[in-house]
Amino acid sequence: MAFTKNVEGMMLLEQPFARVPYENYRKVFRTQQKNIEKEIGAIQTAASDLAKNAQGSLNPQGTLKSIDGMIGRVESLKRKLSDLEQSAGRPTQDVMRERYQHLAVIESPTTSDAEYSQWAEKRLDRWIVDWALRTGKEKTARIIAQQKDIETLVDIDLFMDIHRVEHALAHQSCTEALAWCSENKTALRKIKSTLEFELRLQEYIELCRARRKEDAIAYTKKHLVTWQETHLAQIRQALGLLAFPPATTCGPYKRLYDPSRWDVLVQSFRTAIYTLNTLPSEPLLNLSMYAGLSALKLPACYDEHMKSVDCPVCDPALGQLAKEVPASHHVNSSIVCSITGKIMDEDNMPMALPNGYVYSKEALQEMAAKNDGQVTCPRTGYTCDFSDLRKVFIS
Ligand SMILES: [Zn+2]
Structure with a gap:
């Protein structure tokens, strides 16, 4: 018998599976591009300076030094690019290829039932690793991934990144999370994430907590004012902290000083990085x-x-x-015989004993054939003649 596979339905759950390495690859590409732009820009400036100077007084030593500088830049660029390619670029390409091949199995019309079962088993392994990674069972996740040979099909690296940043936030440092924000600036803007503002605000609050008022004012000018278009009210309120010490009992300011804000930051970060990678908030x-x-x-x-x-x-x-899922909706309930486990319907009628218990005709007939027409209720021990039974009609 051939499986009817709901390929579209299955693909819905596989979106992050394809998206995570793509996001990673995009990041590697962006970093490479930035490096190239920076170095090439500097070389172009140096070259045009040199050309200008050449028309005036020609200084051989200065010229040589400038050319050496340019060569140095090109060499360092080459090194940086090849390091990046080695450490992240190539592996990411391989990961993408292997993942697409894995998905292609369910889309192919020639996939046999046995191959599909194997695929489904691998998917279960992947989901168990995903669950382990999300619930902080990193060692378990690594062991399963290795034993099942699915290391390229699970997102251990991504979750290590998540843990690193969350660990820092739990120890009250925004540095790692801010670095992540700057790496993903464009993408975060697209999903209208305010994570970066929340982090900046927290750093400002910490300066106020330490009563470093001048630093706090300087920080506002540098990092908070840029958000005034969207967050003016919050910035204004935050400025009030300059006047209120951490021990304040005044509601709004007391809330800003509340250390539980760090937990909220962890949550906000997780939401942002999941959204960027199209990962659902709950384990697959x-x-x-x-x-x-x-x-x-x-x-x-x-x-x-x-x-x-x-x-x-x-x-x-x-x-x-x-608990949280809706109950199933059965238009017709099916009644199962507790003796045989078979469904009772018009071909296998439910029959009632005089004591009110109901079993299938098949089971009772078999019992009667073995016991001179007598049937015994297995629940109560009540015995009667088969002819005493009544048919039950379900309406
Ligand atoms: Zn149940």
């Missing part, structure tokens, strides 16, 4: 499980007396995960 493993659980969830799953051992939602751990 959870998202796909939500989809499965919502197809099974019934109100009975949360009723102590109606739980079923065969139902994943009835399981306390998975049930916790299913």
Whole structure:
């Protein structure tokens, strides 16, 4: 039997899988471009200066020095570019190729069921690594990635970057997060992120906390004023901190001094870097499980007396995960015989014993055939004749 695969649906969850290395590659490219522009610009200036001087007084030693300088710049540029290519450029290209090949498996019409199962298993491994990385289980993530040979298919480097910046924020340093903001300036502007402003504001608050008023004023001029078009009210309020010491009981200023602002910064950073890489805010493993659980969830799953051992939602751990998802919508309920586990319908009618318990006709017929026409209720031990049973009609 051939699988019907919902390729489009599967691809929806795979967007970050393709996007993360692309974002990384874009960053490498931008850095290379910046380096080239900087060095070539300097060389052009030096060359035109030299040309101007050449028309006037020619100083051989000065000319030689200037040419040497230019050669030095070109050489250092060449070194920088090749370092970057070695450390980040090439691996990123390989990662992209391998990831696209991995995705191509599900799109290909010639993929067999066995190949698809293998693919799905690999996807599960990837999602477990993603879950481990997001929940701070870095060692576990690395071990799985290595053992399953999926290192190019998971985002360990990205999450290491995230941890590095978050660690710094947790230790009250904005430096790393600000460097990340400057690397991703254009992209952050596009998604209208205010992370950089929040970080700048925090650095300003820390200067006020230390009562370094002059430094705080200088900092405002340099880093906060540029945001006045969009954040004027916040900047004005922040300036009030110059008059209010950290021990203030005045609401708005007390809130600015609140150390819990650092936790908010960690959250804002995470949101920004996830958005840039199109990563969902929750682990992919959870998202796909939500989809499965919502197809099974019934109100009975949360009723102590109606739980079923065969139902994943009835399981306390998975049930916790299913709490937020909507219950499944069954237009027709199906009734399952507790003896045979088969569905009861018009071909296998439900039959009621006089004591009110209901089982499938098939099960009861089989029981009667073995016991001289007698059937026994497995739940209560009640015994009666097969002819005492009544058909049950479901409406
Ligand atoms: Zn259930």
